[in-house]
Amino acid sequence: xxxxxxxxxxxxxxxxxxxxxxxxxxxxxxxxxxxxxxxxxxxxxxxxxxxxxxxxxxxxxxxxxxxxxxxxxxxxxxxxxxxxxxxxxxxxxxxxxxxxxxxxxxxxxxxxxxxxxxxxxxxxxxxxxxxxxxxxxxxxxxxxxxxxxxxxxxxxxxxxxxxxxxxxxxxxxxxxxxxxxxxxxxxxxxxxxxxxxxxxxxxxxxxxxxxxxxxxxxxxxxxxxxxxxxxxxxxxxxxxxxxxxxxxxxxxxxxxxxxxxxxxxxxxxxxxxxxxxxxxxxxxxxxxxxxxxxxxxxxxxxxxxxxxxxxxxxxxxxxxxxxxxxxxx
Numbered sequence: 001x002x003x004x005x006x007x008x009x010x011x012x013x014x015x016x017x018x019x020x021x022x023x024x025x026x027x028x029x030x031x032x033x034x035x036x037x038x039x040x041x042x043x044x045x046x047x048x049x050x051x052x053x054x055x056x057x058x059x060x061x062x063x064x065x066x067x068x069x070x071x072x073x074x075x076x077x078x079x080x081x082x083x084x085x086x087x088x089x090x091x092x093x094x095x096x097x098x099x100x101x102x103x104x105x106x107x108x109x110x111x112x113x114x115x116x117x118x119x120x121x122x123x124x125x126x127x128x129x130x131x132x133x134x135x136x137x138x139x140x141x142x143x144x145x146x147x148x149x150x151x152x153x154x155x156x157x158x159x160x161x162x163x164x165x166x167x168x169x170x171x172x173x174x175x176x177x178x179x180x181x182x183x184x185x186x187x188x189x190x191x192x193x194x195x196x197x198x199x200x201x202x203x204x205x206x207x208x209x210x211x212x213x214x215x216x217x218x219x220x221x222x223x224x225x226x227x228x229x230x231x232x233x234x235x236x237x238x239x240x241x242x243x244x245x246x247x248x249x250x251x252x253x254x255x256x257x258x259x260x261x262x263x264x265x266x267x268x269x270x271x272x273x274x275x276x277x278x279x280x281x282x283x284x285x286x287x288x289x290x291x292x293x294x295x296x297x298x299x300x301x302x303x304x305x306x307x308x309x310x311x312x313x314x315x316x317x318x319x320x321x322x323x324x325x326x327x328x329x
Contacts, residue, residue, distance in 0.1 A: 014209060022066055036048075048180050051184070062205045071111070073114045074115050077120055080125050103145060105138075109145075111211070115154070119157045133172075231269070238260050258301075267296045298315060
């Protein structure tokens with residue numbers, strides 16, 4: 001709970017130090033790092049999409065080092081089974097033939113879980129993450145096991161290599177708080193990447209925030225104020241993603257099959273509070289909502305076949321909604 005301006009300033013400074021520490025290892029990708037930190041401070045999961053070799057795995061590992069979280073990696077492949085993720089029940093044989101059952105936790109039992117190339121696994125295996133991401137638990141052998149806290153799933157997928165992949169269903173996509181696009185680096189950033197990765201010693205992030213401090217920042221973000229006017233604007237954004245909504249923009253009515261659900265509104269409120277916290281503000285503004293809308297709606301707006309054929313994106317639809325709202329304000 002934030003009671004004074006000094007607490008808010010200190011919280012924003014801690015986030016800035018965390019971002020700076022990640023930047024010691026990761027070259028460029030400032031927007032990606034910022035959005036990933038939004039996700040952590042909001043207590044959600046993130047889907048990172050980008051071509052191979054852009055440092056998505058290194059980014060996740062670096063964040064785990066900087067926040068002192070237990071890192072766990074799952075390499076998704078077509079032959080991966082659900083029990084390879086969640087764990088399995090083993091039978092232990094003792095003296096005189098006595099037997100007992102013991103649950104062996106899988107790699108999902110970590111604080112920061114990297115689901116690498118998540119769309120390479122079959123839908124059955126992908127579904128093993130649903131309970132973990134939503135409830136923070138794993139059910140195996142008729143028993144429910146609590147996952148450690150904090151718990152984050154950061155998944156990666158390749159947008160250009162479609163052979164041997166299984167697109168994530170909308171129900172699972174909706175469980176990701178943000179979808180973050182990892183862009184190709186600039187010329188100067190490429191030079192810096194080469195210098196860092198081919199040097200005798202490679203930079204490594206040091207711990208600047210522990211799990212307790214991270215939880216404190218999360219609670220501070222939740223306590224920030226959001227006015228009724230801002231909440232109404234967030235509701236309008238979500239409602240206008242639906243093509244049957246009367247005041248939806250023409251682009252939405254023509255190119256969108258399905259719009260965002262209630263989780264999108266929850267994400268807009270929670271992540272905009274985090275962005276306000278990072279900026280040292282006591283309340284959520286329109287700029288906070290506007291900036292976080294893109295990664296929140298990117299995977300929740302389902303485009304029509306016509307839109308896909310024309311090369312349109314969900315970000316284009318989000319921009320149409322934001323422009324329509326700003327024109328009416």
